[in-house]
Amino acid sequence: MNEVELLNWARGPGLVGASFIMVFGIILRLFEIFSLGKAKEYAEVRSSGAMGGIKTIIQRSIPEPRYWRYIGAAYLFHVGLFVVIFFFMPHILMFESVLGFSWPALPNFIIDIFSVLTIGGMIYTLMSRFTNPSRRIMTVFSDYLVWAVTFLPVITGYMTFHRFVGDYTCMLAIHILSVELLMIVLPFSKLSHSFSFAISRWYTGSAFGKRGTL
Amino acid sequence: MTKKTHRLSDELQKHGISRRSFLKFCTAMASAMALPPMAANVMAETLEKVQRQSVIWLSFQECTGCTESLTRSHKPSIESLIFDFISLDYHHTLQAASGDAAELAREQAMHAHKGKYILIVDGSIPTKDDGVYSTIAGMTNLDMLKEVAKDAAAIVSIGTCAAYGGLPKAAPNPTGAQSVSEIIKDKPIINIPGCPPIPVVMTGVLAHVLTLGIPELDSHGRPVAFYGDSIHDRCYRRPFYDQGLFAKSFDDDGARKGWCLYEVGCKGPVTHNACATLKWNNGTSFPIQSGHGCIGCSEPDFWDAGGFYKALSTSNAEPGHWAGVALGAGAVVGAAAALANRHSHKQAESDKTEITLDDMKESDA
Numbered sequence: 001m002n003e004v005e006l007l008n009w010a011r012g013p014g015l016v017g018a019s020f021i022m023v024f025g026i027i028l029r030l031f032e033i034f035s036l037g038k039a040k041e042y043a044e045v046r047s048s049g050a051m052g053g054i055k056t057i058i059q060r061s062i063p064e065p066r067y068w069r070y071i072g073a074a075y076l077f078h079v080g081l082f083v084v085i086f087f088f089m090p091h092i093l094m095f096e097s098v099l100g101f102s103w104p105a106l107p108n109f110i111i112d113i114f115s116v117l118t119i120g121g122m123i124y125t126l127m128s129r130f131t132n133p134s135r136r137i138m139t140v141f142s143d144y145l146v147w148a149v150t151f152l153p154v155i156t157g158y159m160t161f162h163r164f165v166g167d168y169t170c171m172l173a174i175h176i177l178s179v180e181l182l183m184i185v186l187p188f189s190k191l192s193h194s195f196s197f198a199i200s201r202w203y204t205g206s207a208f209g210k211r212g213t214l
Numbered sequence: 215m216t217k218k219t220h221r222l223s224d225e226l227q228k229h230g231i232s233r234r235s236f237l238k239f240c241t242a243m244a245s246a247m248a249l250p251p252m253a254a255n256v257m258a259e260t261l262e263k264v265q266r267q268s269v270i271w272l273s274f275q276e277c278t279g280c281t282e283s284l285t286r287s288h289k290p291s292i293e294s295l296i297f298d299f300i301s302l303d304y305h306h307t308l309q310a311a312s313g314d315a316a317e318l319a320r321e322q323a324m325h326a327h328k329g330k331y332i333l334i335v336d337g338s339i340p341t342k343d344d345g346v347y348s349t350i351a352g353m354t355n356l357d358m359l360k361e362v363a364k365d366a367a368a369i370v371s372i373g374t375c376a377a378y379g380g381l382p383k384a385a386p387n388p389t390g391a392q393s394v395s396e397i398i399k400d401k402p403i404i405n406i407p408g409c410p411p412i413p414v415v416m417t418g419v420l421a422h423v424l425t426l427g428i429p430e431l432d433s434h435g436r437p438v439a440f441y442g443d444s445i446h447d448r449c450y451r452r453p454f455y456d457q458g459l460f461a462k463s464f465d466d467d468g469a470r471k472g473w474c475l476y477e478v479g480c481k482g483p484v485t486h487n488a489c490a491t492l493k494w495n496n497g498t499s500f501p502i503q504s505g506h507g508c509i510g511c512s513e514p515d516f517w518d519a520g521g522f523y524k525a526l527s528t529s530n531a532e533p534g535h536w537a538g539v540a541l542g543a544g545a546v547v548g549a550a551a552a553l554a555n556r557h558s559h560k561q562a563e564s565d566k567t568e569i570t571l572d573d574m575k576e577s578d579a
Binding site: 002004005007008011012013015016019020021022023024025026027028029030031032034035036089090091093094096097098099100105106107108163168169172 | 433434444446447455456457458460476477483484513514515516518519520524525526527528529530531532533534536537539540541543544545547548549551552553555556
């Protein structure tokens with residue numbers, strides 16, 4: 001298989017398969033999560049829990065100043081990922097071809113800046129897992145795995161855009177394949193927080209709210 | 215048919231071409247192929263002395279577009295003289311002879327220049343059902359290629375069909391079309407892809423083969439001198455890509471201002487050819503300059519690389535269509551999993567038995 005065939009495969013059957021698994025996985029996980037239901041309240045319920053739910057979703061999105069370096073780096077790469085994924089013109093064309101609508105793109109040099117910030121933020125958070133003793137104890141293998149499958153599309157995308165190594169066709173194929181790996185891993189790993197974070201925060205917050213602790 | 219051997223210098227003088235213009239041609243060829251300056255002199259000296267090179271041109275599953283490109287694009291020039299100089303001993307479209315006489319010419323050339331002739335192929339070779347889908351004088355293309363390739367010094371695959379299979383190989387490839395390099399493995403093969411290739415690339419490569427031998431080739435067998443850069447890297451519209459200025463359709467304001475054609479499907483970033491630098495019609499223009507995106511015609515399997523008007527970053531299949539199926543399947547399996555979970559919870563609930571303090575004391579004892 002040469003690089004042209006690889007790119008054609010990545011843009012065709014590869015992408016169809018990865019999209020299928022991702023959508024299938026997300027829906028499956030959502031059904032699983034919601035079917036767990038709510039825990040029975042043994043004490044008298046003090047409020048509906050709605051306020052507590054909303055408050056927790058917002059509160060836990062606000063950075064904790066004590067760990068500003070780590071949280072800052074984590075914030076940076078999350079925002080960076082969002083900007084790079086959703087505001088780079090070729091990406092928007094991809095979304096438009098699937099969703100049927102589009103939105104304005106950011107100029108390439110801004111995307112470039114956010115790519116560097118994302119890469120920097122991700123490397124900092126990884127290093128922190130090695131250097132900080134408590135973080136090192138908490139880290140399990142899957143943390144490194146999800147870091148790697150998230151980092152690969154970013155670094156290969158950056159390298160493709162700047163034509164750092166080898167053939168553009170080959171790099172583009174590798175970039176798309178790395179995104180497909182991310183799409184497949186996403187619903188079945190810790191990366192599922194991308195669609196479940198609000199649900200879990202709401203659940204915890206509303207439980208606190210009902211018990212009057214929030 | 216064997217012709218009287220004579221030198222290019224004689225041929226040039228006969229056509230009133232001065233030595234100065236001949237040297238200019240050699241310099242242009244050498245610089246087009248990014249050769250060192252001295253190569254122009256070597257090329258000139260060798261070309262002047264070289265004997266008429268026997269060339270057999272085989273046309274298989276093709277449209278004659280490559281021959282048209284080569285013979286009709288320029289006013290008579292030194293390049294065309296190079297072709298006068300070559301002894302084109304067999305070529306369906308260009309030769310006067312036909313039928314048995316034509317086939318005889320081929321056989322004579324093969325015999326007289328055994329091991330020395332250059333074989334040029336345009337068109338792909340059908341291999342399915344023993345190659346019956348294309349025959350010449352009762353002989354399949356497959357057999358003819360094998361027979362002529364056997365005693366060739368080198369093979370030049372002209373056009374994307376010969377180089378990679380091209381249009382005949384496009385899915386579902388009903389004739390089992392293959393490229394020359396898929397069939398012939400023991401000869402040096404130079405691929406000059408394009409649909410059609412640029413005339414000066416064909417003449418330039420042939421001049422190189424005649425004087426300096428086989429040029430440096432890339433992983434797809436293409437001369438690096440002409441196919442080393444991508445269209446995108448050499449495109450005069452590249453600054454618009456970098457600034458994020460794109461034509462959204464072929465008649466919008468962006469298109470009129472000459473902005474980048476990426477969004478309307480240009481395949482320039484993944485296409486390697488010299489169109490953006492050498493251009494077409496005697497250096498007049500090339501597709502992007504005329505307002506149309508590059509279709510990637512010098513790359514393998516470009517027909518099957520998705521629509522010509524679909525942006526490179528979009529899928530060449532329909533992931534959205536399948537996403538709908540995935541949504542349904544995910545919901546069905548998810549609901550089944552949810553029901554199973556509920557059932558096992560209920561089962562656990564109903565299996566609970568009351569344990570008293572006395573029971574626990576007993577089990578402890």
